[in-house]
Amino acid sequence: MPGFPMFMKKHDLVYLTEDASHDAAIEIINEEAFGPGRFARAAARIREQGPHDLSLSFVCADDGETIASVRMTPVMAGSIKGHLLGPLAVRPSHKNRGIGRELVRIAVEAARRKGSECVILVGDPPYYQPLGFEKVAYGALTFPGPVDPNRVLVVPMTEGVHEGLKGDIHWRA
Numbered sequence: 149m150p151g152f153p154m155f156m157k158k159h160d161l162v163y164l165t166e167d168a169s170h171d172a173a174i175e176i177i178n179e180e181a182f183g184p185g186r187f188a189r190a191a192a193r194i195r196e197q198g199p200h201d202l203s204l205s206f207v208c209a210d211d212g213e214t215i216a217s218v219r220m221t222p223v224m225a226g227s228i229k230g231h232l233l234g235p236l237a238v239r240p241s242h243k244n245r246g247i248g249r250e251l252v253r254i255a256v257e258a259a260r261r262k263g264s265e266c267v268i269l270v271g272d273p274p275y276y277q278p279l280g281f282e283k284v285a286y287g288a289l290t291f292p293g294p295v296d297p298n299r300v301l302v303v304p305m306t307e308g309v310h311e312g313l314k315g316d317i318h319w320r321a
């Protein structure tokens with residue numbers, strides 16, 4: 149086939165459940181995406197209270213290199229047993245290929261299968277609303293640090309979630 153290279157570089161993206169071998173790469177991805185201020189964010193304070201759930205956390209690898217990550221942490225949000233999604237980060241070299249959206253979709257579906265009542269996050273509504281996230285009632289949840297109430301979003305997975313999302317949000321076992 150003239151003019152067609154025999155060995156074109158082919159991106160081979162795979163989505164994997166996170167394990168300890170991904171830790172170092174995820175740290176670099178999050179440092180690159182959020183910088184040193186990331187530990188001061190209100191959602192990060194919840195994540196400091198206990199471990200994330202590896203079985204609901206995922207990475208994307210390109211030819212074996214970890215290039216994106218999403219983590220999920222079990223939380224009690226008012227009276228609702230849910231999961232906090234984040235951080236979500238994709239390396240700049242791999243942005244705008246749908247990887248972030250796919251990681252969110254996989255994580256939300258995994259949480260649903262595990263019987264979670266909701267997935268909550270603090271993020272940009274224009275990105276997350278098309279993925280099924282809805283605004284939580286303004287100021288209804290109290291985070292362990294300041295958040296913009298307009299950015300607190302939820303995918304409800306059982307009846308009565310919005311009514312139950314009132315009060316503190318914190319890590320749960």
Ligand SMILES: CC(C)(COP(=O)(O)OP(=O)(O)OC[C@H]1O[C@@H](n2cnc3c(N)ncnc32)[C@H](O)[C@@H]1OP(=O)(O)O)[C@@H](O)C(=O)NCCC(=O)NCCS
Nearest residue numbers: 181236237238243244245246247248249270271272274275
């Ligand atoms: C936000 C982020 C995870 C998106 O990942 P991604 O794989 O590039 O995103 P996708 O390919 O799934 O989606 C790309 C689309 O989302 C849009 N988008 C990206 N960030 C957005 C934002 N903050 N608000 C609204 N839209 C956004 C892009 O413009 C693009 O739109 P298009 O499909 O109309 O062209 C990635 O840019 C990133 O790691 N950013 C730095 C960390 C961060 O902000 N994380 C989210 C915390 S809330």
